[in-house]
Amino acid sequence: MYEKHFGLKKKPFASHPEPDMLFWSDGHKMARTMLAYGLTSGNGVVVITGEIGSGKTTLLHDLARRHKDGNRFGALTGDIGYNGDVAAWILYGFGIEAKGSQPSQSLSQLDKFLAQNRNAGRKAVLFIDEAQLLEAKLLERIRVLAERQSGGHPVLQIVLFGQPELGALLNMPQLAQFRQRVVSHYHLRAFTRAETSDYISSRLAAAGGSGDLFTAEAVDRIHDMASGIPRQINILADTSLVYAFAASANGVDEDTVKRVLKDREQHGILKVDPPSGL
Ligand SMILES: Nc1ncnc2c1ncn2[C@@H]1O[C@H](COP(=O)(O)OP(=O)(O)OP(=O)(O)O)[C@@H](O)[C@H]1O
Ligand SMILES: [Mg+2]
Structure with missing residues (x-):
């Protein structure tokens, strides 16, 4: 859907296991x-x-x-x-x-x-x-x-x-x-903040896109909300790309992520769960 708009060859944040896109944390x-x-x-x-x-x-x-x-x-x-x-x-x-x-x-x-x-x-x-x-x-x-x-x-x-x-x-x-x-x-364990940032960059690169589609603030916000869990990161990053595409933006900034989170909070059934034990 948004791949062409962002110069990507494939979806960078699928929700199924993709060993070819493995990021070695x-x-x-x-x-x-x-x-x-x-x-x-x-x-x-x-x-x-x-x-x-x-x-x-x-x-x-x-x-x-x-x-x-x-x-x-x-x-x-x-x-x-x-x-x-x-x-x-x-x-x-x-x-x-x-x-x-x-x-x-x-x-x-x-x-x-x-x-x-x-x-x-x-x-x-x-x-x-x-x-x-x-x-x-x-x-x-x-x-x-x-x-x-x-x-x-x-x-x-x-x-x-x-x-x-x-x-x-x-x-x-x-x-x-x-x-x-x-x-x-x-x-x-969950990714550290730095790992989440490298993870997002590596998945974007593996999908043929540039690593700076997300601002540093957007990545930080995603990391905090996803508690460093890759599947949760993927869900938020993927949805953020959809929102950015819908707004004809060139990439994802913190406001985009905030909008995703707000909509999820209000209407979403796919809520982001904290890891067990937290
Ligand atoms: N190191 C990684 N590199 C790239 N993608 C990853 C990595 N770890 C997880 N993912 C991605 O996160 C998502 C969840 O991964 P996976 O299904 O392997 O988790 P899981 O621990 O088996 O989850 P569950 O407990 O539900 O079985 C997938 O989309 C997968 O591609
Ligand atoms: Mg599993």
């Missing part, structure tokens, strides 16, 4: 390092938590691409039901259909799959997004399956991504054994 770099460490230093569980909209799924897509050579990756989300057959559920994450109708058949199929990978010197890594939605019982079942027939040495590496409630879930007494397998944990 210190937090995202650190999460990437923690995962790389977890993947190389053994077979324990890696946990990455972060506020809603902080970039966990975006990071997951990037990491799967980055480490795909020599590894076998699977992906699941915590809201996908598993109908009681955990092995079939894990196979599904790896894109494999369970052949039998009984959980015992899925189990031997999973064992074979994991043994094949181990024999070929490949790591089998299962990413579980939205892991805060999993039941404690299921997490414990996954741990047991990951360690089956391996003398306590896991043959399936688990990486959990989740909102802050995942921390509370993992602290439940019945998950003591699971917790002990966590080799690295990182909490993706």
